[in-house]
Amino acid sequence: MRRIIATIVAASAVAFSVATPAAEIYKDYVPSKEVYNVTFVKVKPNRFDDYLDGLRQTWWSSCEIGKTMGTVSDCGIYSSTTTANRDFNLILVVKSPSAAMSDPNEAQYNKFMTEWRKQLAEDKQDQLVEGYSEMRSFFGEQDFRQITFK
Numbered sequence: 001m002r003r004i005i006a007t008i009v010a011a012s013a014v015a016f017s018v019a020t021p022a023a024e025i026y027k028d029y030v031p032s033k034e035v036y037n038v039t040f041v042k043v044k045p046n047r048f049d050d051y052l053d054g055l056r057q058t059w060w061s062s063c064e065i066g067k068t069m070g071t072v073s074d075c076g077i078y079s080s081t082t083t084a085n086r087d088f089n090l091i092l093v094v095k096s097p098s099a100a101m102s103d104p105n106e107a108q109y110n111k112f113m114t115e116w117r118k119q120l121a122e123d124k125q126d127q128l129v130e131g132y133s134e135m136r137s138f139f140g141e142q143d144f145r146q147i148t149f150k
Contacts, residue, residue, distance in 0.1 A: 032146040034073060035096045040088040040139035047135040048090075052077070054128045054135075055092075057120060063094060065115045071101045071108060088139040099143075 023029055043051050055077065066072030074095040080088070096102065 027150070029147050029149045032148065033098050034146065035099050035101075036144040036146070037094045037096065037141065038144060039092040039141045041090040041092065041136050042088045042139055043090050043136045044134075048079070051090075051132070051135045054132060058125060058128055059092060061119050062112075062116060065112055065119070066094070068115075069108065069112060071096065071112075073097050090136075 025031070060075065060077070063072055063075030067075070072094055074093075076093045078091045078093065080090070
C-alpha cells in the first residue's frame with residue numbers, strides 16, 4: 001500500500017512540475033485600448049417593443065451624443081434569438097475609445113447634459129424611465145477589452 005501511495009505521489013510531483021506553456025500579454029496577445037461596457041438585461045414577455053421604444057429615446061440618444069463628443073466610439077443593442085435564454089435576452093453595448101472616458105469630468109458631463117436636455121426634457125425622461133422596472137430587470141454589467149492574438 002505504501003508503495004502505491006509513494007508511486008502516486010511521485011507521479012503527481014512529476015506531472016505538476018512540468019511547465020505548461022502560457023500565453024503572455026503583449027508577447028502572444030494584446031488587449032484593446034477600447035473598452036466595451038456590456039449591460040445584460042432580461043426583458044419581460046410582451047414588453048420587448050415597449051422597452052426598445054424607450055431605449056431609442058433615452059439610451060440610444062445618449063449614445064449618439066457621446067459619439068459626437070468623442071467619449072463613445074460605437075453603441076449597439078443585441079437581442080437573443082435563443083429560445084432558452086433564462087438569464088438575459090438583450091445586451092446593450094457601449095464602446096469607448098479608452099477606460100479614461102469613464103473618469104469623472106465635470107465639463108464633459110455638463111456639456112453632455114446640455115445636449116441631452118435639448119433632445120429629451122427631464123420630465124419626459126422621467127416618464128419614460130418610470131415604467132422600465134415593469135418591463136425589465138438587470139442581470140449584470142461588465143467591461144471588456146477585445147483580445148488580439150499576435
